[in-house]
Amino acid sequence: MKRIEIKDALQMQATDEAINVRGWVRTKRGSKNVAFIALNDGSTLHNLQLVVNLDEIPESALALVHTGASVSATGKLVPSAGSGQAVELAVAQIELLGAANPDEYPLQPKKHSLEFLREKAHLRFRTNTFSAIARLRHAMTFAIHKFFNDRGFYNIHSPIITGSDAEGAGEMFQVTTLPLKTIPLTPEKDIDFSKDFFGKAANLTVSGQLEAELAALALSKVYTFGPTFRAENSNTSRHLAEFWMIEPEVAFNDIHDNMDLAEDMLRYLIKYALDNCPDDLAFLARRLEEEESGRKAEERSMELIAKLKFVLENPFERITYTEAIEILKNSQPNRKGKFNYPVNEWGADLQSEHERYLVEKHFKRPVILTDYPKKIKAFYMKQNEDGQTVRAMDVLFPGIGEIIGGSQREENYDKLLQRMNEMHVPIETMWWYLETRKFGTVPHAGFGLGFERLMLFITGMGNIRDVIPFPRTPLNLEF
Ligand code: 4AD
Numbered sequence: 001m002k003r004i005e006i007k008d009a010l011q012m013q014a015t016d017e018a019i020n021v022r023g024w025v026r027t028k029r030g031s032k033n034v035a036f037i038a039l040n041d042g043s044t045l046h047n048l049q050l051v052v053n054l055d056e057i058p059e060s061a062l063a064l065v066h067t068g069a070s071v072s073a074t075g076k077l078v079p080s081a082g083s084g085q086a087v088e089l090a091v092a093q094i095e096l097l098g099a100a101n102p103d104e105y106p107l108q109p110k111k112h113s114l115e116f117l118r119e120k121a122h123l124r125f126r127t128n129t130f131s132a133i134a135r136l137r138h139a140m141t142f143a144i145h146k147f148f149n150d151r152g153f154y155n156i157h158s159p160i161i162t163g164s165d166a167e168g169a170g171e172m173f174q175v176t177t178l179p180l181k182t183i184p185l186t187p188e189k190d191i192d193f194s195k196d197f198f199g200k201a202a203n204l205t206v207s208g209q210l211e212a213e214l215a216a217l218a219l220s221k222v223y224t225f226g227p228t229f230r231a232e233n234s235n236t237s238r239h240l241a242e243f244w245m246i247e248p249e250v251a252f253n254d255i256h257d258n259m260d261l262a263e264d265m266l267r268y269l270i271k272y273a274l275d276n277c278p279d280d281l282a283f284l285a286r287r288l289e290e291e292e293s294g295r296k297a298e299e300r301s302m303e304l305i306a307k308l309k310f311v312l313e314n315p316f317e318r319i320t321y322t323e324a325i326e327i328l329k330n331s332q333p334n335r336k337g338k339f340n341y342p343v344n345e346w347g348a349d350l351q352s353e354h355e356r357y358l359v360e361k362h363f364k365r366p367v368i369l370t371d372y373p374k375k376i377k378a379f380y381m382k383q384n385e386d387g388q389t390v391r392a393m394d395v396l397f398p399g400i401g402e403i404i405g406g407s408q409r410e411e412n413y414d415k416l417l418q419r420m421n422e423m424h425v426p427i428e429t430m431w432w433y434l435e436t437r438k439f440g441t442v443p444h445a446g447f448g449l450g451f452e453r454l455m456l457f458i459t460g461m462g463n464i465r466d467v468i469p470f471p472r473t474p475l476n477l478e479f
């Protein structure tokens with residue numbers, strides 16, 4: 001018999017025709033005459049209740065049906081006596097597909113801590129929290145492609161192995177097939193990369209931007225959506241060594257167009273989640289509320305759905321870095337010495353505590369900061385006439401800090417070359433990037449959205465390790 005997904009079964013009317021469902025047992029309980037099994041197949045957050053009449057089916061058939069086991073059940077959908085569901089399955093036949101020894105299966109029908117579940121990443125998809133996150137991650141991936149496709153953007157596959165450092169920050173994982181015990185050396189005792197696989201040093205990419213720029217300077221509107229890798233040793237709840245980034249790049253756009261695009265995209269994605277994933281969001285909202293129930297009112301976050309709607313309905317605040325520094329300098333936490341990094345002077349990089357102050361305390365809405373000092377930003381950003389700042393833009397979100405980083409790009413060959421020299425960006429590995437400014441250069445702009453930072457915001461989860469199935473962080477590569 002053809003299997004029906006539980007999502008669809010729960011929408012069906014009670015019927016005289018038998019149907020078949022398959023899935024994993026979440027719980028089994030019962031009395032002398034009847035057993036109730038909550039079955040989940042991942043198609044929805046909700047379980048289908050299987051009702052097994054023990055007068056008709058021998059109890060021995062259920063002997064190995066425990067939490068975690070997989071079963072196939074056939075029967076008729078009947079109106080449910082219990083609350084919470086319209087129908088349940090009156091089981092005529094039940095077959096064990098795979099047993100799960102209850103003494104060994106780590107997921108018990110109770111609440112497990114997120115830390116515990118990180119150690120069980122191979123099984124955590126089977127919990128409500130992680131299946132809801134997985135479905136939302138899928139929905140957001142789809143919505144991102146739809147957003148760009150509907151607007152005439154082309155998806156570009158930028159390379160994962162590269163010979164250049166797109167951000168110039170030197171935080172790259174090296175890729176090599178050289179024998180590490182006997183590394184070939186040049187006469188000058190440097191590593192002889194000419195003997196390596198590519199005949200030169202290679203890394204995992206930190207960003208697809210440079211390649212996206214090449215494509216935008218022919219196709220006008222493009223975006224990448226791929227994995228990116230950063231070997232920064234930051235063990236925070238916002239950083240991964242491997243994360244996914246969405247990088248649109250648009251020819252003829254300036255920084256204002258760029259901000260509009262970022263704002264449109266974020267709103268579109270939030271609305272898509274609200275419209276298409278109400279059950280999973282409602283579940284995650286309850287989860288967050290429970291998690292924070294012990295905290296004082298002022299330490300609790302905004303209710304998840306209300307927070308998403310709030311961002312949907314309120315325009316982002318747009319201010320310059322210089323204005324932000326003035327606000328921060330005069331802010332109460334700064335004057336009272338509450339910041340870990342006091343704000344004294346123009347030119348310092350903003351820390352997450354400063355970003356969150358601006359968003360959560362001062363403006364109480366997302367903020368786009370522009371025109372940062374050039375010395376704290378990447379070489380490719382368009383230089384302003386003041387000689388001090390660049391046309392950078394960071395989008396800051398409540399609870400997250402920076403969710404997007406981007407800029408208008410320097411399209412002038414001489415200015416770009418000069419900046420690359422000043423910042424010691426190796427021209428010899430980047431000649432192709434410079435050439436685009438020699439042949440038909442145009443103003444253009446783009447940005448990068450950190451996909452997991454978006455997922456943190458949408459799901460209300462507090463740690464980035466919980467919004468990607470298999471997080472890569474320092475000293476963590478089990479699964
Ligand atoms: O600000 P970043 O470094 O910008 C770029 O990579 C540009 N090339 C983007 C562009 O203009 N096309 O990174 C962009 C975003 C950040 O705002 C953040 O959301 C995310 O990527 N991000 C990280 N997410 C998780 N873990 C990390 N280690 C991250 N580093 C950056």
Ligand code: MG
Pocket residue numbers: 402404405
């Ligand atoms: Mg950034």
